[in-house]
Amino acid sequence: MSKLKTWLRRGAIGVAAAAIAVGGGAAATRAFFQHQTAERLRIDAKDGIQDSAFVKLPSGEQWVVIRGENIANPVLLVVHGGGMPTSLFAEDYKSWEKDFTVVHWDRRDHAKSLARAGGRIDPNQGVDSFVADGLALTDHLRNKLHKPRIALLGWSWGSRVALTMAHQRPDLFSVYVGTGQAVDNSARDRHIYDHMLAVAKTGKHPELLAKLTALGPPPYDPPSRWKEVDVLEPVYLKTEGPKKSEGQLYRQALAMPDWSLTDLLTHKDAGRTIRRQRSLAVYNANHVWKAAPLGRDFAMPMVLIQGEYDHPDFVRPWFDGLRAPGKDLVVLPGTGHAAIQMQSVRFGQALHDHVLPLARSWEYGRPADTPVVQPEVKPVE
Template identity: 30%
Template sequence: MIGIVLGSAAGIAALAAAVPLAYRRLRQRRVARALAIDTPAGIAEGRYIRIGGIDQWIQIRGVDRANPILLILAGSGLPMEPFTTALQAWEQHFTVVLWDRRDVGRTRGRNGKAGSDTWTFGQLADDGIEVVEWVRRHLHQDKVILIGHSQGSIVGVTIARRRPDLLHAYVGTGQIADMARNEHLTHQLALDRARTAGNRRAVKALERHAPPYRDARTWITKLRWSMATDPDMRAWQRSAPAAVLFWPEYSLADVYRGAFGALFLPPRLFAETMSCTPETLGTRFETPFLILHGDADLHTLPSLAEQYLAAVDAPAKEFVRLPDTGHTSMLTRPDQFLTELLTRVRPLATA
């Protein structure tokens, strides 16, 4: 998700500067009306809850709170909340929970960077387990379905390994698997695209920032140009600014934090991301393990995710390639993604 920010932060800033505040409020009211949930058993809540010793933000939405709970763990980058509209159809079948982790959105806005040098994916997974337990109590259900996207998939896999008793299933998308191989291959693919397009700036930047990356800044530079040469991601980055700017629940300060805050990647989270392998993620799980992966994902390669799943031992497992979709298939093709969830995942929660 960092790459989304890299391409869209400037667009958000430009749009915010150009749009009159009265027009922004009008658009916010329209979005709010379109998203209103008025069913008797529906739920539409946003709140801070005490997790890991700090206040952390969650959003809970669905037309029937008895539906299976679907907790989405986004990658480092824009928080998921402004993209609720893209997932609105999911709320007919699931109670969708979005969580701003320590490094994301409102949670980071409230608590700042304090202690960020010591943050680890293990700590984020501990937080996630607390979130799952809180949501289960709040909605009076035993288990949840967990979706992990991009760096969120590291958190999700860790939760699935530690607490399978809390989950109906784990679903990875943009699944991180073997980062050393992934970064070598995706860097070369990005360089090839830049050369083919005659993009000299991209070629120069990518040649200067080749793996292994010495720090988060060099990796973020690679991501910037990798995603700038990906047509699917460029199209997504053009639509993202409006979603953030016109999200009804966001102040302009929230917009700013959402656009630029994610460019900060704490050092230990960066190091753990770069060292990620099937062995560090784990290969033995006691919950169903599925990966729904865009077959045109140029940033977390589907071939590596498929190889990882082949090594996984789980009660049930399945790898599904989503045709003609990329790294953000969950948001760019939500109907296609939902079809797979209803066919392959929801039955695991209702059996």
């Protein structure tokens, strides 16, 4: 028996040692790839800036990354979409750093900011609270980077926050840029349903017609039933062009410097955390947000960069009705809602062509004799 115990003890020690070796090897491998990413991200330009830190904002400390090759360039604050903090994939946006000092902000309920808060979300935090954080961050950036106005980019859910920021404090911003622009979720749901129904009625997808007919048009009770329609769109229609696989995104995330495994796990579980910790009333209020109550008047140029498959025809009537000193609606062919990340270089070219001149000329306020520009759709190859 004693020999058996000795053998078992030695076996357990061996298994533990193997586990430690495997774990240590994985950690070493990850550290190697993080080092490689850090080398690619390093900014050597004499007048460049590469800064990352937690900034104290009204709802708590939040992670902010500032990157650019020349601090004289206009500042571009990116307000990310739901579930996709751009700071985690900063390498995708390196091409932008020649034209802008790019600022990636992890909102309070996402990514490293959520991890910093111990994975806890204020159950009452809604769009207005994020707007307050964004405006406080804008003031911080203006002081830190010595810029009177900055350019503001809102993506998807983040476009609600960014558009409200632009409306409330136009004196802080040179130009507003929206992509995957939120306008009216309920109306957009019906627009997508009708679009899919029209495709189904061509006779190419009888099974889609049967599913849509059985579901009927939105709105649904409960609203979460919309997911039954939402999952059909990428199956039967083009919703994105070339894009990274989930495996590529995970490998990229694991290789990101400054991100611990706790940060990554918190980010991965953020959607579930939001639904679990935030009250249903706040969650529903965020879902039914509409752009219309903000009015039609904006005191800065307005630019939308929409993917071809992201229903630019839906946002056009709202955009056409805006009154602004300049307007531009740019369509990126062959891409969709995630064009900002999946086609980041092409998106950066659109920023260079359509946003950079406005950001420069409006950095110190309205230029003299600024003409009112009518909206125009400009495909970007």
